[in-house]
Amino acid sequence: MSDTPRDRQHVYLERVGKPLPFSRRGGGGPEPVERDRARHAARLEAALTQAVKASLGQRDPSMQAGLQGTYLDFEFASKDAAKDLLKSLDSKRPGMNLASVHQDDETGAVRATVAITDAWVPRLTQKIADYRDKDTRGGNPKNAALMTNIEGIRHAALLSIFVGERSRLPPPNESIWWEIWIRRDTREEFTELARRAELNVSSTTLTFPDREILLVEGTMDMLSRIFVNSLMMTEVRLALDTPSAFINMRNDEQVEWSDEAAQRLLPPDPMVRSSVLILDSGVNRSHPLIAPYLDPKHWDAWH
Secondary structure (H helix, E strand, O other), rough: OOOOOOOHHHHOOOOOOOOOOOOOOOOOOOOOOOOOHHHHHHHHHHHHHHHHHHHHHHOHHHHHOOEEEEEEHHHHHHHHHEEEEEHOOOOOOEEEEEEEEEEEOOOEEEEEEEEEEHHHHHHHHHHHHHHHHHHHHOOEEHHHHHHEEEEEEOOOOOOOOOOOOOOOOOOOOOOOEEEEEEEOEEEEEEEHHHHOOOOOOOEEEEOOEEEEEEEEEEHHHHHHHHHHOOOOOEEEOOOOOOOHHHHHHOOOHHHHHHHHHHHOOOOOOOOOOOOOOOOOOOOOOOOOOOOOOOOOHOOOOOO
């Protein structure tokens, strides 16, 4: 502990701390659902086998890249159980990774879409077998909390990772711009598959710690070819406000549009004391649409 002087000496304790090993508090978590153990295990095993078989039947050798596997939809018995059990379906390393989670607005049922490699399918099968055949020290079925709360397993389709109103989806063969979320560090592989599927991928990307977002032009059928032949995609959204028209402009055209917009902007009212905080990877203050309104004293960076 530091010996730095304090202004409240009556509560300053010196050298009384000592390190202790951390131990996680046990207990808690979702309760197992009452099930016919053998019957439920058999149903989960059959569903898993059928889902993997469906995945294998859809694969195209000419479209495969990166890790091969299957997207599975896990349907949970309750939203409260799903909240605690989702981490059981995410290995945090290539093998079994949570792609997206959806909740039905009417029923509250939760569906988790998981990308599982071919090499990890036997591990999941073994978890089901352990639930059927093995007991914990307390005499309860092993893996009961997870297995009994799973209502079903099925082969996922591209719509399983779509986020948005399905009523706004185009016909399967209509080409539009999409917002595609992929796992971090898979952009090169995705771009190569997109080229084979004749998709147009914008060079503009947005990067998060575990995801990258790409703008992609093509049809749902084209995207589905990538979805069934790789494990890179985690979410698909409609790119409702695509900037492709500006991205593809020549530099001189972009300058003309920028200058025209600058003439229509109104300066902020000096009597208004509100501010907007924007966190970004970088701001070009010399841009004509930003320079008049971003005070240098409010232009900060943290490293």
